[in-house]
Amino acid sequence: MTDNQPKRILVAPAWPYASGPRHLGHVVGFAVPADIFARYHRLKGNDVLMVSGTDEHGTPTMVVADKEGVSPREIADRYNASIREDLRDLGISYDCFTRTTTQNHARVTQDIFRTLYDNGWLIEQTALGAFSATTGNTLPDRYIEGTCPICGYPQARGDQCDNCGNQLDPVDLINPRSIIDGTTPEFRETKHLFLNLPAFADRLRPWLESKTHWRPNVRNFSLALVDELKPRAMTRDIDWGIPVPVEGYPPETKRIYVWFDAVIGYLSAAIECAANRGEPKSWREWWQNDDAHHSYFMGKDNIVFHTIIWPAMLLGYDIGGEIGAGKPLRQPDDVVASEFLRLGDEQFSASRGVGVNVRDVLERYDPDPVRYYLTAAGPETQDSSFTWAEFIRRNNDELLANWGNLVNRTLTNAYRNFGEVPAPGELTEPDQAVLDAVAAAFGPVGRLIEQSRFKAALAEAMSASTAVNQYISEQAPWSVIKADRARAATILNVALRCVDGLKVLFTPFLPFSSQKLHELMGYDDVLSGPLEFREVEEEEGARHTVLTGDYSGWRRGWGPTDLPAGQRLREPEPLFKKLDPV
Ligand SMILES: [Zn+2]
Numbered sequence: 001m002t003d004n005q006p007k008r009i010l011v012a013p014a015w016p017y018a019s020g021p022r023h024l025g026h027v028v029g030f031a032v033p034a035d036i037f038a039r040y041h042r043l044k045g046n047d048v049l050m051v052s053g054t055d056e057h058g059t060p061t062m063v064v065a066d067k068e069g070v071s072p073r074e075i076a077d078r079y080n081a082s083i084r085e086d087l088r089d090l091g092i093s094y095d096c097f098t099r100t101t102t103q104n105h106a107r108v109t110q111d112i113f114r115t116l117y118d119n120g121w122l123i124e125q126t127a128l129g130a131f132s133a134t135t136g137n138t139l140p141d142r143y144i145e146g147t148c149p150i151c152g153y154p155q156a157r158g159d160q161c162d163n164c165g166n167q168l169d170p171v172d173l174i175n176p177r178s179i180i181d182g183t184t185p186e187f188r189e190t191k192h193l194f195l196n197l198p199a200f201a202d203r204l205r206p207w208l209e210s211k212t213h214w215r216p217n218v219r220n221f222s223l224a225l226v227d228e229l230k231p232r233a234m235t236r237d238i239d240w241g242i243p244v245p246v247e248g249y250p251p252e253t254k255r256i257y258v259w260f261d262a263v264i265g266y267l268s269a270a271i272e273c274a275a276n277r278g279e280p281k282s283w284r285e286w287w288q289n290d291d292a293h294h295s296y297f298m299g300k301d302n303i304v305f306h307t308i309i310w311p312a313m314l315l316g317y318d319i320g321g322e323i324g325a326g327k328p329l330r331q332p333d334d335v336v337a338s339e340f341l342r343l344g345d346e347q348f349s350a351s352r353g354v355g356v357n358v359r360d361v362l363e364r365y366d367p368d369p370v371r372y373y374l375t376a377a378g379p380e381t382q383d384s385s386f387t388w389a390e391f392i393r394r395n396n397d398e399l400l401a402n403w404g405n406l407v408n409r410t411l412t413n414a415y416r417n418f419g420e421v422p423a424p425g426e427l428t429e430p431d432q433a434v435l436d437a438v439a440a441a442f443g444p445v446g447r448l449i450e451q452s453r454f455k456a457a458l459a460e461a462m463s464a465s466t467a468v469n470q471y472i473s474e475q476a477p478w479s480v481i482k483a484d485r486a487r488a489a490t491i492l493n494v495a496l497r498c499v500d501g502l503k504v505l506f507t508p509f510l511p512f513s514s515q516k517l518h519e520l521m522g523y524d525d526v527l528s529g530p531l532e533f534r535e536v537e538e539e540e541g542a543r544h545t546v547l548t549g550d551y552s553g554w555r556r557g558w559g560p561t562d563l564p565a566g567q568r569l570r571e572p573e574p575l576f577k578k579l580d581p582v
Contacts, residue, residue, distance in 0.1 A: 007046045007293055010286045010330075011038040012266045013092075014298035014306075015055035015100070018079035019064045021357045022086060024386060028374045029299030029338040033454055035092045036375065037295060039508040039528070040449045042093075042551055044558040049286050051269035053098035053546075054080040057241040058258025059142035066180070072240045076101060084547045086358040088531045090367050091511045096273035097547035100265055103538045104275070108268035109261045110245040111322045112313065113234070117246055121316035122193040122234060129190035129237055130158070130170045133183045138237035139170075144185055146173030165221070165301050167232070193246065194231035195260075200312040201229050207331070208307065215381065215452070217300060218337050222307035229308070234260045263310040266296075267329065276536055276546065288327045295334040295452070306335045336452040339379035343386050356386065368510040369395045369576065372458070375509055380455045388582045395579050403465045403506065404576040406472070407517060410495045411572035413477055421496050421522070422489035423565040431494045434471040438464055438501040439560040445505055446558055454509075461505045468498040493565060496521070500563040503527070513575040518555075522567040527555045 013034035016022050030052075038050040056076035065072040080099050087097060098105075116122050130139040141158030148156035149172050153163035158170035170176055171187055178185055205226050211219055234257045235244050241255030267287060274283040286292050296306045311331055319326050343356060361370055373391045376398070377384060414422065427435075441464035448457035472495050481488035500521060507514040511528035518527040531549040538544075 007041075007291065008286045008289055009038075009041045009046050009048045010266070010270065010292060010294040011041075011048060011050035012294060012296040012332075013050070013052045013094075014296070014302050015052050015262050015265050016083055017060040018054035018056040018076045018083060018099070019060040020079060021359060022083050023358060024356045024361065024370075024374065025341040025343075026299070027086075027090060027092075027358055028341045028378045030297050031087060031090065031092045032371055032374050032378070033336060033338065033380075033452065034295075034297035035090075036454050036457075036508040037297070037449060037452065038093055039511060040446065040558070042554065043504065043507060043556055044446065045556050047285075048095070048551075049270055049273065049283075050094050051096045051098075051266060051273055052094060053096075053100060053265055053269055054083055055258065055262045055265070056080065056100045057255070057261055058236070059140035059238065060258070062140065062238065062240050063142055063179070073101075081545075082359065084533070084545065086362070088533070088547050089362050090358060090370070091528075091531065092547075093511075093531060093549055093551065094547050095549075095551070096269050096276065098265075098269050098272055098536075099544055100261055102268075102272065102536075102544055103542060104272045105261070105265060105268040106242050108271060108323055109242050109256060109264045111320075112264055112267075112317055113242075113256060113260070114245045115318075115321035115324075116195070116313065116316045117193065118321075119316055119318065121196050121199065121312075122246075123196050123231065124191060125194045125231065125233075126189045126191050127169075127194075127233060128171050128187040130176070130185040131188055132178055132180070133186050134178075134181055138190075139178055139180075139185045140236060140238055141170055143179050144170045144173065144176050145179050146170075146176035149174055160301065162301060165303065167304055190237055191248075192233040192235045192254075193244070193249070195234045195309070195312065195316075196231050197229040197308065197312055198231065200315055201226050203315055204308060204311060207311065211335075213451070214335060215337065217339070217381070218303055218307060218335050221300075221303055225304060225308055232309070233257065259305055259309065260313070263305055263313065266310075267323070271323070272536070272546075273548075276534070276548075284327075287329050288324075289330070292330055293333045294330055295336060296332050297336050298338070300337045300339055303335065303337050306332060334452065339381065339383045341374075341379050341384055341386050365579070366512065366577070368513045369399055369579075371509060372399050375454050375458050378455070380453075392579045392581055395576065398462065400576040400578055402462060402469065403502070404574060406465055406469045406502075407499055407575055408572065410472060410492065410499050411520060411569065413481075414492045414496055415569045415572050417481055417485075418489065418492065418569075420569055421563055421565050421567045422493050424490040424493035425486050427490065427494070430471060430475065431490065434468055434498055435494060435560070437467045438498045438505075441505055442501075442559050449508065458509050461502070461509070464505065465502055468495065468502065471495070471498070497561070497563045501560045504558065504561060517575060520570050520572055521563070522569050525555055526553060529554060 014030040041048045061072045065075045132139045144158035148161040151164040243251040270283040445457045445460045475491045477488045477491040515528040
């Protein structure tokens, strides 16, 4: 394959739990980086499929439903709706953002579960299950908290420690307690189907070792786990989840483990997306194609599910049952995990109510400054702290003072004096140099995005904007025009062409303001259009709503633009607002 042929890029952002409003600590890991990556690849002309949805099964939803005295379904419906609105308003350009409670997802999940069972990778074992000492009911992992046996964190959950990211069993916790009433759970024997992870270690290890392009946190963490794999239960003693397609596991008491079904969502959502578009087989071009590329995006607490459990499931599924139809499914090519975003000194955590909700932030601020902050100051390779003061400073001193100011003074001068893109005369050396500098930025910015180095990519785009600001300050068209209108026309033509190119460079990061600028510069087509909700109907009248967009009509091209002289400009308005300290 040459560079000129479009590649099939699967962009797979992690599935947010539909158990509460999502906060900035979530979207900084899965949503914003994935969207930058997807938008860049669309501009470059590649065939992008970005799919995900809300993760609605299992105990995260049940805990909230129990607290409120409503059904898990009601909680899932409520937060699916609000999360999908948050993601639309943040401009996360999914091809299909669906949910795990669809019939399609259950069918795909059961096919994979059944095939793994038939292939001998799911083995029945008894384990100690936790039961409430007060009611005698099963106490799911997430209902139990205690001290992490690995790092000593006092608020580790029964399934995982949020502090060190290790997977746990409730029985491992020191001083376990029920989060419902604080009592110590009783542990009794119960039967489950376990994924035989150690049987995959010899294939997972060399595969992980070959991933030298992954961020070190992801690769090192996964390689350390692969030597200590134990079989993990893929069923639970609960009644909210996908039924287990194996005899002896009645849906009244046993369901598939929520993480088993959540990772399958990347596949089932691709299948749904293809069906929604009326091309039901097209998903295979991403999933059963040697030339496709799969990139997953998440917070670091989700690494193990994407580098060990999901790859093991794919290996075990092999050439598969109904879905695979004789061909294996593609393994992850890249797994991009962010570190944690902290609020002051505390880690953002939905379950403990620490965080800044996406909705609260978007009610007060435009999405692009939020995306800018999360990319420029986010926890890409190390934990970072969110502060409002720093958010305001980044908006005012960087986004507005550099890029916003460049756009504003260029457009205002050109609009007032010419009303259109003025025709240039002969170019001077500085004219050509600044045009070359903008053109030269596309290579490194694109390469950095491909390497998931979003912070560095944004900095590179900003430094190109700085160079153009410097050019326009030195050339001062506002004073030149008094004596030499033709030369001022040339300077403004050059500056407008630079702004037009920078607009494309910034589109993956700042899609809303780039579209606005596109319109101000007199274009009538779409660079980055609105996202939309569409209703999908399944069997027996079941309906759900997906977040999607019609990306096929958007302008493509990753490189300098051909801004035609004579194009009418529209009356300029500022792209960004100056924000007051909070
Ligand atoms: Zn820990």
